[in-house]
Amino acid sequence: MGRPQRQTRQTPRPQGTNRREFFKRSGSAAMVLAAGPALPIGQALAATHTGKLFQHGVASGDPLADRVILWTRVSSPRNAAITVIYTVATDPALTQVVLRGTTKTNPSRDFTVKVDAGHLKPNTTYYYRFDAEGSSSPIGRTKTLPVGATRHLRMAVASCANHAHGYFNAYRHIAERADLDLVMHLGDYLYEYGNGQYGNVRPTEPATEIFTLSDYRQRHAQYKRDADLQEAHRQHPWVIIWDDHETANDAYKDGAQNHTEGAEGTWQGRRAAALQAYYEWMPVRPVDTSDLTRNHRAFQYGDLVDLVMLEERLSGRSQQLQATIPVPGLGNLFTQTGSFADPTRTLLGTTQEAWLAQRLRGSATRWRFLGQGVMFAQLKGVAAANAAGGGLFLNSDQWDGYQPARNRVYDILKGANGLPAVNNVVVLTGDIHSSWAADLSQDPNNPTVAAGGYNPLTGEGSRAVEFVGTSITSPGIADPQGSTAAFLRGVNPHFKHIDLNQRGYMLIDAKPNRVVAEWWYVDTVASISHVQAFGTALEVQDGSNRLAPSAQTTPRATAPALAP
Amino acid sequence: MQTLSFVRPAAIATALAFIGLHAQAANFNFEGDIAYNTDVVKVAFTLNADSSPVRLWTDSWTDGLNFDPTLTLWIKEGAGYSLVAANDDDNTIDPTQGFYDAGLSLATLTAGQYLVTLGAAPNEANGTQLSQGFALDGSTPTLISQWNQPSHDINANDQKGTFWRLNLSGVDTAATVPEPAAAALLLAGLSAMLLSRRRQ
Numbered sequence: 001m002g003r004p005q006r007q008t009r010q011t012p013r014p015q016g017t018n019r020r021e022f023f024k025r026s027g028s029a030a031m032v033l034a035a036g037p038a039l040p041i042g043q044a045l046a047a048t049h050t051g052k053l054f055q056h057g058v059a060s061g062d063p064l065a066d067r068v069i070l071w072t073r074v075s076s077p078r079n080a081a082i083t084v085i086y087t088v089a090t091d092p093a094l095t096q097v098v099l100r101g102t103t104k105t106n107p108s109r110d111f112t113v114k115v116d117a118g119h120l121k122p123n124t125t126y127y128y129r130f131d132a133e134g135s136s137s138p139i140g141r142t143k144t145l146p147v148g149a150t151r152h153l154r155m156a157v158a159s160c161a162n163h164a165h166g167y168f169n170a171y172r173h174i175a176e177r178a179d180l181d182l183v184m185h186l187g188d189y190l191y192e193y194g195n196g197q198y199g200n201v202r203p204t205e206p207a208t209e210i211f212t213l214s215d216y217r218q219r220h221a222q223y224k225r226d227a228d229l230q231e232a233h234r235q236h237p238w239v240i241i242w243d244d245h246e247t248a249n250d251a252y253k254d255g256a257q258n259h260t261e262g263a264e265g266t267w268q269g270r271r272a273a274a275l276q277a278y279y280e281w282m283p284v285r286p287v288d289t290s291d292l293t294r295n296h297r298a299f300q301y302g303d304l305v306d307l308v309m310l311e312e313r314l315s316g317r318s319q320q321l322q323a324t325i326p327v328p329g330l331g332n333l334f335t336q337t338g339s340f341a342d343p344t345r346t347l348l349g350t351t352q353e354a355w356l357a358q359r360l361r362g363s364a365t366r367w368r369f370l371g372q373g374v375m376f377a378q379l380k381g382v383a384a385a386n387a388a389g390g391g392l393f394l395n396s397d398q399w400d401g402y403q404p405a406r407n408r409v410y411d412i413l414k415g416a417n418g419l420p421a422v423n424n425v426v427v428l429t430g431d432i433h434s435s436w437a438a439d440l441s442q443d444p445n446n447p448t449v450a451a452g453g454y455n456p457l458t459g460e461g462s463r464a465v466e467f468v469g470t471s472i473t474s475p476g477i478a479d480p481q482g483s484t485a486a487f488l489r490g491v492n493p494h495f496k497h498i499d500l501n502q503r504g505y506m507l508i509d510a511k512p513n514r515v516v517a518e519w520w521y522v523d524t525v526a527s528i529s530h531v532q533a534f535g536t537a538l539e540v541q542d543g544s545n546r547l548a549p550s551a552q553t554t555p556r557a558t559a560p561a562l563a564p
Numbered sequence: 565m566q567t568l569s570f571v572r573p574a575a576i577a578t579a580l581a582f583i584g585l586h587a588q589a590a591n592f593n594f595e596g597d598i599a600y601n602t603d604v605v606k607v608a609f610t611l612n613a614d615s616s617p618v619r620l621w622t623d624s625w626t627d628g629l630n631f632d633p634t635l636t637l638w639i640k641e642g643a644g645y646s647l648v649a650a651n652d653d654d655n656t657i658d659p660t661q662g663f664y665d666a667g668l669s670l671a672t673l674t675a676g677q678y679l680v681t682l683g684a685a686p687n688e689a690n691g692t693q694l695s696q697g698f699a700l701d702g703s704t705p706t707l708i709s710q711w712n713q714p715s716h717d718i719n720a721n722d723q724k725g726t727f728w729r730l731n732l733s734g735v736d737t738a739a740t741v742p743e744p745a746a747a748a749l750l751l752a753g754l755s756a757m758l759l760s761r762r763r764q
Contacts, residue, residue, distance in 0.1 A: 069718075081653035081663040102686060104653070104715035106663035108627065114718045279719040289721040 057230035060142035061283030150302025159430020160471030164199030166525030186430030187243025216277035316349015377438035385446035456493035459546030600705035621667035628722030
């Protein structure tokens with residue numbers, strides 16, 4: 001285990017209606033108190049490979065069997081079109097060239113470059129480079145998806161990387177794992193706050209909260225200059241979804257908790273600015289160029305895994321409801337009554353819900369991964385079976401705040417209305433800056449499995465499993481003794497692992513007979529450090545739909561060389 | 565090479581009016597639509613005097629509404645045309661241009677007969693002689709509306725529009741050149757008419 005992060009041992013005092021506010025406040029205060037002398041900023045910003053024109057590195061993403069998005073940005077002082085050449089090869093020295101082409105960029109797209117490099121072979125590692133105006137980019141490395149019989153997928157899962165809260169040491173460790181097939185990022189890739197508003201380790205660019213297109217572009221540019229993030233992008237293809245902070249905290253379709261209509265512009269305008277900058281700066285393939293909020297998409301990893309990526313903020317989400325029941329020590333909680341039971345409220349929107357049902361029922365792969373933003377499992381502060389009222393829930397921003405919508409997803413899993421059940425679903429989640437593993441049950445506090453309940457000893461009654469990765473840097477709750485985690489596990493018996501303390505990433509190792517999730521933790525985010533430690537591992541076996549103990553997996557014996 | 569081009573009649577009329585009225589250097593503009601990525605539009609112009617300043621530019625890109633054009637200037641030498649200059653992107657020729665519009669500003673062209681070719685980037689000339697053709701010659705023509713032009717913006721799925729406009733400043737006469745296919749059709753039509761008259 002990595003050593004506990006340097007944080008004060010203050011008692012968590014949840015306030016407001018959602019738990020992320022609570023995480024945010026406690027973490028922020030902790031950082032103020034714990035902030036020692038940070039290393040010079042320049043040291044962290046100095047990328048290993050920084051061509052004059054390519055200060056923001058290279059990236060690849062949304063791989064398919066025959067194509068992958070390649071990305072870079074040209075730092076040009078000219079107010080004119082720039083022609084950019086791209087080269088794709090099968091060797092790190094770029095001598096075995098398989099694709100060469102030209103594209104262009106210009107100031108109206110902030111000089112970002114995005115190519116959908118096609119005619120590639122499946123399950124193949126490629127190396128690529130951009131050239132413009134006599135300058136060369138760093139060499140990137142990427143990989144296409146396999147087709148047909150596939151025995152193994154190994155990927156890192158990251159989320160919640162607040163630049164202001166510290167150094168992206170976890171990204172560096174991800175970069176160095178040469179045997180990964182891809183990196184999945186579940187959102188909160190960047191944060192919208194101004195200097196000192198959420199994290200004090202590194203200053204923000206711009207110094208203020210971001211609202212305009214120029215603001216969002218500057219923030220993306222700052223993140224992309226981070227050496228560790230650059231390296232993680234450079235070595236692996238990423239499959240990325242956004243959560244809320246890519247626009248504003250607790251975003252929903254028509255607004256956000258951290259958006260004041262009028263004083264901070266219109267929500268529509270701010271969202272459009274955030275999305276334009278997002279698509280400019282991220283290696284993602286737009287799903288619908290006429291509606292950039294639509295971002296749900298899927299990637300079939302041979303016959304092994306269907307990677308189903310959900311959009312849970314901007315395209316359909318109903319506004320979060322307020323929790324109003326005060327519970328000493330826990331803040332305001334809520335029950336599944338009143339508006340919380342309103343079936344018209346949605347997290348995915350009608351279109352995406354229908355697409356999800358079709359995708360889950362139609363996929364012929366062994367496993368189905370749902371890459372998504374907010375915790376799917378129930379999380380209560382006060383336990384009770386559904387028949388006894390269901391207890392009190394903690395966070396109305398996650399699926400708990402959208403119970404009827406979640407029940408519709410359970411209907412897909414269980415096979416309602418005469419349709420067959422969908423098995424081997426693994427939910428992968430970010431958002432809450434901490435590590436969790438859950439059996440997924442609609443009535444986890446009811447021990448009678450025959451009555452729709454859940455047996456915490458055997459896992460019977462579980463319909464699927466969820467792995468929640470911790471954050472790259474964003475703070476969790478200071479829980480050095482594990483007492484908060486123990487309390488939560490007591491109330492929520494379907495959780496088999498909770499760690500609120502540590503930062504890092506998840507490693508997912510999928511084979512036909514099981515999917516293992518490993519949690520890897522860094523020793524600190526307060527300074528540049530190169531220490532990581534294995535935390536724990538849990539797995540789900542083929543056909544079981546429930547968690548089981550596991551062990552650290554073995555890295556592949558051979559892996560394609562990292563990009564030089 | 566797909567060579568059909570469709571020049572808007574109004575533009576031809578405007579140009580012809582200029583030709584009729586002006587003996588000295590004047591401004592012309594031509595516009596139309598191409599259908600395929602392999603299409604190349606040809607506009608001929610003449611210069612009566614040496615050292616004439618000439619400007620040529622497109623202004624049809626319109627932030628990606630239409631395809632990204634490229635221009636090549638040729639001078640008639642003997643039976644053929646030789647390369648003078650080429651440009652893919654220069655938006656400094658006229659304030660109406662966008663980033664991917666093409667343009668040439670030539671301070672001292674000699675008197676002679678010239679040809680401007682306009683295609684979809686990167687369908688550049690293969691060599692210094694027009695007879696050598698263009699980069700996309702021989703490839704399967706793709707409709708501009710269905711083509712992901714290499715410079716297009718993936719995030720906007722743009723540059724699917726077929727409209728082009730070419731402006732010429734400082735030339736003496738100018739006219740679009742019917743492509744061989746179009747000319748052949750015209751000839752075929754005339755022949756048919758003549759034949760039918762003879763049979764009457």
